[in-house]
Amino acid sequence: MRVSPFTLLLIEDNDQDAELLTAVMQEVAPEVQVVRVQGATQAFEQLDSWKASLPPLLILLDLHLPDQHGHQVLERLKTQADFRHVPVVVLSSSDEQVDITRSYHLYANAYLTKPYDLGGYHDMVQTVVKYWQKVAHLPVLHRV
Amino acid sequence: MNEEGSLCYVIYMKDPVFTLMLIDDEPADVELFRDACQEHAPGVQVEYAAHGQDALDLLEEGKRATPVRLPALILLDLNMPVMTGHQFLERIKHDPVLRTIPVVILSTSEAMDDIRQAYRNYAGGYLVKPSTIPELYQLVEAVIDYWRETVALPPLK
Numbered sequence: 001m002r003v004s005p006f007t008l009l010l011i012e013d014n015d016q017d018a019e020l021l022t023a024v025m026q027e028v029a030p031e032v033q034v035v036r037v038q039g040a041t042q043a044f045e046q047l048d049s050w051k052a053s054l055p056p057l058l059i060l061l062d063l064h065l066p067d068q069h070g071h072q073v074l075e076r077l078k079t080q081a082d083f084r085h086v087p088v089v090v091l092s093s094s095d096e097q098v099d100i101t102r103s104y105h106l107y108a109n110a111y112l113t114k115p116y117d118l119g120g121y122h123d124m125v126q127t128v129v130k131y132w133q134k135v136a137h138l139p140v141l142h143r144v
Numbered sequence: 145m146n147e148e149g150s151l152c153y154v155i156y157m158k159d160p161v162f163t164l165m166l167i168d169d170e171p172a173d174v175e176l177f178r179d180a181c182q183e184h185a186p187g188v189q190v191e192y193a194a195h196g197q198d199a200l201d202l203l204e205e206g207k208r209a210t211p212v213r214l215p216a217l218i219l220l221d222l223n224m225p226v227m228t229g230h231q232f233l234e235r236i237k238h239d240p241v242l243r244t245i246p247v248v249i250l251s252t253s254e255a256m257d258d259i260r261q262a263y264r265n266y267a268g269g270y271l272v273k274p275s276t277i278p279e280l281y282q283l284v285e286a287v288i289d290y291w292r293e294t295v296a297l298p299p300l301k
Binding site for chain 2: 078084085086087095097100101104105107109110111112113123124127128130131132134135136137138140
């Protein structure tokens with residue numbers, strides 16, 4: 001059931017946040033391969049290049065992207081037959097209720113607010129990896 | 145100013161309950177799950193529904209209540225009488241109010257068709273019912289760690 005490598009697409013324009021998450025992921029779960037893109041255009045290019053082979057098992061999506069709002073990216077992902085089944089977890093610095101509710105309304109799998117410090121990132125990554133990699137079954141068998 | 149501050153504090157402290165709705169027609173599974181929650185998820189209140197239609201009735205009632213009474217998370221079995229889990233998931237994810245509630249599948253089925261269909265209909269995860277009690281405890285812990293302790297859930301209103 002578990003497929004290696006576990007590929008995660010990180011859509012994040014902030015270098016510091018992306019590097020922090022990637023470093024913590026490397027430490028907590030080195031088997032998870034983080035592919036990072038900086039915005040919507042790059043994300044869909046990357047997803048299109050994967051379509052035929054290995055789509056990511058999980059997408060982490062920032063909301064404030066330079067080329068498109070994260071909610072537009074979410075809406076596109078959740079209405080495309082090729083990617084609709086891939087869980088999208090929003091990871092944003094916003095804790096505004098309107099952002100949270102809108103994300104779930106557009107079928108975000110879950111909403112995470114960016115932690116303030118390294119310890120917070122560590123705890124968050126550990127919980128997320130445990131849930132998605134060790135507990136939940138993902139729709140991956142077709143590509144084994 | 146001080147009074148308002150303490151009022152907010154009281155309201156926050158009065159509602160630390162996390163309500164989870166378990167939709168499952170198998171009494172033995174429900175009982176195991178209830179025990180697991182009692183031991184490993186204190187403060188989690190579990191509400192039950194026997195099948196999809198039963199759950200929809202409860203949710204409609206909760207939607208109309210003042211204040212609104214909806215679960216923070218739904219755990220959903222697939223094979224049930226009257227309305228299957230897949231039918232329930234499709235219904236709830238098209239409801240303008242209820243669609244924001246995360247619905248996690250908890251089923252004995254490991255069929256890839258079930259897994260794919262669940263995620264295509266925006267399941268919040270697909271969990272296979274564990275065959276041993278320690279595994280069930282681990283699953284409950286991981287679910288609560290993720291959905292209660294880590295994720296920001298939509299306000300229920």
